[in-house]
Amino acid sequence: MNNQAAVLLTGNHAVAWAARLARPKVAPVYPITPQTPVLELLTEFQARGEFDAEIITVESEHSVMSACIPASLAGVRVFTATASQGLLLMHELLHYAAGARAPIVMANVNRTVASPWAFWPDQTDSLAQRDTGWIQFYVESAQEALDTVLQAYRVAEQVLLPVMVNLDAFYVSHALEPVSVPAQAMVDAYLPPFDPPHRLDPARPESWGNVVSQDMYYRHRQAAEEAMARVPGLAADADREWAERSGRSWGVVERYRCDGAASVIVTLGSMCGTARDAVDALRDAGQAVGLVKLRLFRPLPVAALRAALVGVHDAIVLDRNHSPGIGGVLHQELRAALYGLPDAPHVHGLLAGVGGVNVPVDKIVSLVRACQGAPVRAESQWVR
Amino acid sequence: MDTPGLDISERPMLCAGHAACPGCIDALTVRHVLAMLGPDTVAVIPPSCMAIIAGPQPYSSLRIPVYQPTLEASAAAASGLRRALDAQGKRDTTVIVLAGDGGTYDIGFQCLSSAAERNENFIYFCLDNEGYMNTGAQKSSSTPHFAWTGSTPAGKATRKKNLIEIMAAHGVPYVASASASHLPDLRRKVAKAKALRGTRLITLLIPCLDGWGLPDDAGLAAARLAVESGAFPLVEVEDGQRYTINSTKTRPIGDYLGVQRRYRHLSAEQIAALQAEIDQGWARLQRQASLGAGPAPNEARAM
Numbered sequence: 154m155n156n157q158a159a160v161l162l163t164g165n166h167a168v169a170w171a172a173r174l175a176r177p178k179v180a181p182v183y184p185i186t187p188q189t190p191v192l193e194l195l196t197e198f199q200a201r202g203e204f205d206a207e208i209i210t211v212e213s214e215h216s217v218m219s220a221c222i223p224a225s226l227a228g229v230r231v232f233t234a235t236a237s238q239g240l241l242l243m244h245e246l247l248h249y250a251a252g253a254r255a256p257i258v259m260a261n262v263n264r265t266v267a268s269p270w271a272f273w274p275d276q277t278d279s280l281a282q283r284d285t286g287w288i289q290f291y292v293e294s295a296q297e298a299l300d301t302v303l304q305a306y307r308v309a310e311q312v313l314l315p316v317m318v319n320l321d322a323f324y325v326s327h328a329l330e331p332v333s334v335p336a337q338a339m340v341d342a343y344l345p346p347f348d349p350p351h352r353l354d355p356a357r358p359e360s361w362g363n364v365v366s367q368d369m370y371y372r373h374r375q376a377a378e379e380a381m382a383r384v385p386g387l388a389a390d391a392d393r394e395w396a397e398r399s400g401r402s403w404g405v406v407e408r409y410r411c412d413g414a415a416s417v418i419v420t421l422g423s424m425c426g427t428a429r430d431a432v433d434a435l436r437d438a439g440q441a442v443g444l445v446k447l448r449l450f451r452p453l454p455v456a457a458l459r460a461a462l463v464g465v466h467d468a469i470v471l472d473r474n475h476s477p478g479i480g481g482v483l484h485q486e487l488r489a490a491l492y493g494l495p496d497a498p499h500v501h502g503l504l505a506g507v508g509g510v511n512v513p514v515d516k517i518v519s520l521v522r523a524c525q526g527a528p529v530r531a532e533s534q535w536v537r
Numbered sequence: 538m539d540t541p542g543l544d545i546s547e548r549p550m551l552c553a554g555h556a557a558c559p560g561c562i563d564a565l566t567v568r569h570v571l572a573m574l575g576p577d578t579v580a581v582i583p584p585s586c587m588a589i590i591a592g593p594q595p596y597s598s599l600r601i602p603v604y605q606p607t608l609e610a611s612a613a614a615a616s617g618l619r620r621a622l623d624a625q626g627k628r629d630t631t632v633i634v635l636a637g638d639g640g641t642y643d644i645g646f647q648c649l650s651s652a653a654e655r656n657e658n659f660i661y662f663c664l665d666n667e668g669y670m671n672t673g674a675q676k677s678s679s680t681p682h683f684a685w686t687g688s689t690p691a692g693k694a695t696r697k698k699n700l701i702e703i704m705a706a707h708g709v710p711y712v713a714s715a716s717a718s719h720l721p722d723l724r725r726k727v728a729k730a731k732a733l734r735g736t737r738l739i740t741l742l743i744p745c746l747d748g749w750g751l752p753d754d755a756g757l758a759a760a761r762l763a764v765e766s767g768a769f770p771l772v773e774v775e776d777g778q779r780y781t782i783n784s785t786k787t788r789p790i791g792d793y794l795g796v797q798r799r800y801r802h803l804s805a806e807q808i809a810a811l812q813a814e815i816d817q818g819w820a821r822l823q824r825q826a827s828l829g830a831g832p833a834p835n836e837a838r839a840m
Contacts, residue, residue, distance in 0.1 A: 212651035219610035220617025362605025
């Protein structure tokens, strides 16, 4: 397409390009490995006069999110990016942003959380934020990262909820890939200017954050849930409308070679790329194996997951995260999502990629084979 | 001395019916602050007495928009709000913070220092009642030496943090202290701050009737004694360099301590020690004021 240019980009730089194309007006930032290249490219764009946003170089991620929320409530589009400890430091403000119904879009580079210190891909950082009220996407490639940031604004501003776009450290954040960068006009047509119904404006005084009654709080949470319930449909719409312009669709829950599959791998993010190769290898060997890639994690698209896995004998969850005391977060979530489904699959939870350990194709192949027909265990299994 | 009128406009921006404790001069102080700033103002108010005074949803005692951030985030929130207003061309709108001393000296200090380093364009008002009074009077780093609080039952073992000098050391355009007991000085300082750009901070002494142990009608008198004893000198610092002292020290500290229950356990030695600290602080201020080529001394008068 002539309205897109193929550029060799890392996942981080693809995110920065998406942020530039979305035309946010305020971007508070703080450096952290492996997110820093997002920040650096944005400041470079700005220095070249190509990014017309107020960049605020605050002293911590806590202040990043603290600045994002009222900026968004003042009625402008806001972008930021973080990783790992930075996301954890924001935790209080993640709840605050969602409560304020501030449609901030933030990229998070999934990195191990300390202690001990480590810098590898691991999704515990963002999965531990699942109850904060943020919409969460997990992406597999630099291209998907770019497209998802744009789609995130589209969804966020319709439901007035913040969105986190998660990309795995290094596998996605630092790997160079050819990426189609859309033309500004194409993005402008897709993302209308942000025009919220309420804003902090002295011309029409309204406030946010005052103390409320139990009943008001209850109704506020209920309204947030109603907004969340609209997200799977709106995310599918946003993806389809982007596909009409860009030719690329990513889905909300992607089914890869799932037709007639008896065993299906379920995972998030960059692991999906390796799992595709494992599925191909198993299919080549005559085994009916597929992959379900969960792109939207919050809200959890329960109906889509149940539809994707109905009739499957074994669902094999590959977790690149760890919740001590329960095991894999996706394992736990999937079991809950499938509960009560007639003939629900046997859900096998495998702690495969914790701490960024490599999970190559042949490893996934052998894990799938070991799970097929094996008794289901309640606990997640350490399978390195 | 220019003594502007002390009128609060016919349509005050802090309305009657607010939730301040009866007699608290927080309301009086903020009413004058807002009268000087005018309606093209947006306030950031973290959890504090002022957040209570601002009123529970769906009511607001303020006629301006208020954003209530988390306790430790006021200066960061004001930065984000300021930049968003700038991006919309609303550069003349004044962004203010109305925070307590806990939210300023303690938990909010990191982001305040950072905002000052960036010289973010807002006016930060610290409503300084020298402790966590909204939670029932616990010690903050603004609590003075020897003062009783719920978390320092034997009296605070260390001195009050010197916020004025710390903020001045950031080199911001304007840092001042003011008190409703000296209203012309307070109003002049608010007007002066409003006319500048960049990070401006004014700390306002708010005697807490309950936390300090004062009768309901004694707030203003206690504030005046604080100024006159030199416990809370009125000063202003321009560009971190030019110190001006706007009050005179005319009383022994005992006059100020004697009216407050939080000091009634003090021994004669402790009172003498406090007097020595105040004299030392005053001498330090005078040295600072003699260094800078500040404007002509502008002595405040008690009302």
